[in-house]
Amino acid sequence: MASQFGLLLRQWRQRAGLSQEALAQRAAVGIRTVRGLETGERTDPRMGTVRALADALELTGAERSELFAAAGRHEPVVVAEPVRFDPLAEAVETLKVAVEARWRREEEQGQIHDPVPLPVRWDAAPETLRDSWLNIGGEAALDGRLDQVVEVYRRVGSRRLVVLGRAGSGKTVLTTRFVLDLLGAQDLRDPVPVIFSLGSWHPDRVGLRDWMAEQLTRDHPFLGAPGPSGGTLAAALVDAQRVLPVLDGFDEIAAGLHRPALNALNTTTLPLLLTSRVDEYRDAVAGTDVLTSAAAVVLADLTCDDLADYLPRTTRKAGPGGNVWKPVLDEVRNGGVLAEVLTTPLMVALARRIYSDTPDHDPAELLTFGTADEIERHLLGSFVPAVYGADAEQVRPWLGHLALHLNRLGTHDIAWWQVGTSSRRRASIIGLAVGVAVGVTDLVVEAVMVGALIIRGLLFASMIGLATGVVFGLAHWYVARTAPLEPVRTRLRLRGRFGRRVWLRGLLGLGFGGAVGAAYGVVRAVAFWLVTPLYEMTSGVLVDVGVFALVFGLGAGVVFGLVAALESPLDVRSAGSPDDLIEANRRHVLRLVSLFVPVFAVFVTMATGAVAFGLTALRFEVVWSPITALNLGLVGGVGGGLAYVLSLTAWGQWVVFARVWLPLTGRLPWRLPAFLDDAYRRGVLRRAGAVYQFRHARLQDHFARLR
Incomplete structure (x- = not known):
């Protein structure tokens, strides 16, 4: 008959959802001990056993006292020092x-x-x-x-x-x-x-x-x-x-x-x-x-006995004596050139992948080569055809471009945020992408908001796209030289703190936005002068440059500071795989733009209204309307947000090169993430945290030589 101790033990074990085996394992006691205590076969548990069971069941203070009393024991009270929290x-x-x-x-x-x-x-x-x-x-x-x-x-x-x-x-x-x-x-x-x-x-x-x-x-x-x-x-x-x-x-x-x-x-x-x-x-x-x-x-090198114990196990193909690898193993035993090659796990793994895992490939083919170098080049060169089959010719140039890109950077890490960065024309490509994005944005917003004439709209969109592309292309060139763009490791949250970092970021936005605003003012004045010959060029340029430098600078300063105040580190659940890191950066950038656009648009609308009122009071002739100001805010917000993302964030750089430019020029596939993941699953690449690497440095060198 079960004792009071056994009844309590069973009751609290079932409450915890544990089997007898699980409780025994968690408490580091024997299963017989738990079973005997619950059935009443054992009625005199040791103090250490009772304490281990109480700890495993995570009993409260009162429950522990009850369990010890049922066992006829009294748990000594130990006055412990306060537990210090270890933040690490x-x-x-x-x-x-x-x-x-x-x-x-x-x-x-x-x-x-x-x-x-x-x-x-x-x-x-x-x-x-x-x-x-x-x-x-x-x-x-x-x-x-x-x-x-x-x-x-x-x-x-x-x-x-x-x-x-x-x-x-x-x-x-x-x-x-x-x-x-x-x-x-x-x-x-x-x-x-x-x-x-x-x-x-x-x-x-x-x-x-x-x-x-x-x-x-x-x-x-x-x-x-x-x-x-x-x-x-x-x-x-x-x-x-x-x-x-x-x-x-x-x-x-x-x-x-x-x-x-x-x-x-x-x-x-x-x-x-x-x-x-x-x-x-x-x-x-x-x-x-x-x-x-x-x-x-x-x-140490692999021995012939190692190969004889391993290679025949990798295939069910029939050969002489039931072992398709027998001719190769005989050659290795005789000390031929194969004995020099098949001494490392890399070469053996390549040989296994090419001949054991692929139909209609006979390892006796290795006997036809005269030197160790020829055999190694054959194994390296045959790896991709064995893995990809009919698609090998298509993927080989893509792998070659990746290998050459890594050699130029002097690294083995295929980091998504570095794709395209080995190009000598990277700043020009970024500037072109920014110019097209901003020009199209301006053309669409102008047409929808104010119904701009086609000729004037195209002219202004082309000019603002050119100016913005040059400014942000130079900004990208400077930033990439001083501090390469890397993935963000922060997220936006609703509560932030205002400190030195916020003010510094705000000042950075003020300077950068002012420069962009000044360029915008020059372009706007020139465009008006080209369309309207009576436009006063000198005073128009000075007014536009001053107004837009002030408004754009203050607007960018507000947005940059707000973003800095809202940023916090990514949480513990954020994964570090390449795809997860890309997705985290994409979400961050989209949230950034969704914050940037409305804040900047509203600020510019109100600020230009205030400036127009002030200039009118000073007897300047100013043409201003809420629609025109909102149009300007939307162009600046959407266009500026796109320009910032494409030129000054790692995810934007990835989009420009990996998703547009390099696929467009045939150097990489359009679906690069899927291609990299597929190459990883096929064993061509390996994954090291947030980056991919070629399975071995020798494969990287082999593909780089093919370019």
Whole structure:
């Protein structure tokens, strides 16, 4: 018969919606214990068991007392110190979940476990590539295999490990497995392992910690929220060492920066894991020093036994003796040129994709090539036809343009906000887009609001489009040179605070709007003079320039300041994938324009009315009407909003280049996001947070050479 304790336990377990197994797991007790207590078979639970069950059921104070009394126990009252709120704790937990989900998905997408992982092994690196054991923290055995990567890392006293290997030797596979295994085994106090692709780091421009904070904010927008010490949450996590940097691709840092990068790494004491090709790291060490306090390992080549255990499992095609890969494996055993090629996971994965996953492709074709270089070029060149089939000829130029674009920028990140930025004519293209958008806006608004004559309307629209295109094209050129356009990581909210940032943004709007207004005044005066020869050019220009510079400047200042007051960081639920970040920026920009247009239109209507009244009082001849003023406000609001979006926001730049110009010139497809996502699903690209990358740097180099 169940005891009072058992009845209470069952009642509160059912209230919590837990099975006996779930409660046992949550309380870290045996299932037999829970079952025995509920049935009355066990009537004398230990104090620790009662406390664990009460904690697992999240009982209130009164309920805990009742449960302990039913067990014949009395829970000692412990006067605990007040719990201090850790503002980084929630960010850490959210980051853990996001990182684990991201890299587990990437591992599945890369078919790492299909059908089994390729064996990745390593040996201790030569002494010249590691620091002394005294600095590392005690000598340790470093040899190991993929499923031991966390264990080997923890043997290193300094928690600083360098992983070296040839191109395609499995460094990326190792970093992914390291992150997932560490997250699965880590203590709550351990830092979150985060993979950073070092190819975008310029150590001469930005320090390691600042760069890491920028990358975290890019991939996880919620970390752009204010941190406890005034900076961002991302910066606070880095400074507090709540993030364990997994620095992938030291060799991918721009040429000439490897030694400065190693010097910068040596100024830190951060625990880290660093990957690199052997030659680039050895050269950097020769010019500076080894990574301070770091042990080092070198990835080993795949063996013939590894291939014999893996390749036949990847296909059901019949061959000699039931194994279509037998001729290839025999050649590898005999030490032919194939033995030089099929020693890295990259080349084996390409061979598997081309011959095991594709019908009517016989791997014996590899025996027809005479040199290792020919085989590698064949595998790289056959990858896209194997993946895309009949569409390969269509997509190859698009992939080639992306690869060449990345090489020009000196990066491996296909960032949507950088598409088109490698063009030498980018400012001209932006200016053309702005000019067309503003000219069409003016033509439509003039025709609807005031019924302007066709000739005069076309003339004025062309002139204002030309002037605005030049102004905003130059503005884009200047901004892109000083601070490249990046995605916004804020949203608009109804409540904001007015501070120094708001006033600075307001002054920026005042200056910028004044310049645009002055240009508008000149164009308007010239247009009137061309259509009406009796128009007083000198006084007309001075009045128009002064009026429109004042009105447009004040209007833009009000809007810029209002936007700054309403901006707040993106919330935690905002995802950092490329498509999600594009969508977040699109929504932000559209909300910005929907705020900009009515505020600017109403302000200009009222301000021009006030100016007209003042000029009339000063005996100036002024022609003004509410309809004309509203028309001017709408043209300025809609046209100015479009010009700002297209030239001075990352999303507008994306629209101009990725959705219009590059597809129009045949260099990229019209539906670029769908194309990138499809290439990712086919395994041509991989995803690293908010950016895509080619599956391997060698594929990027291969496609770049095709252009």
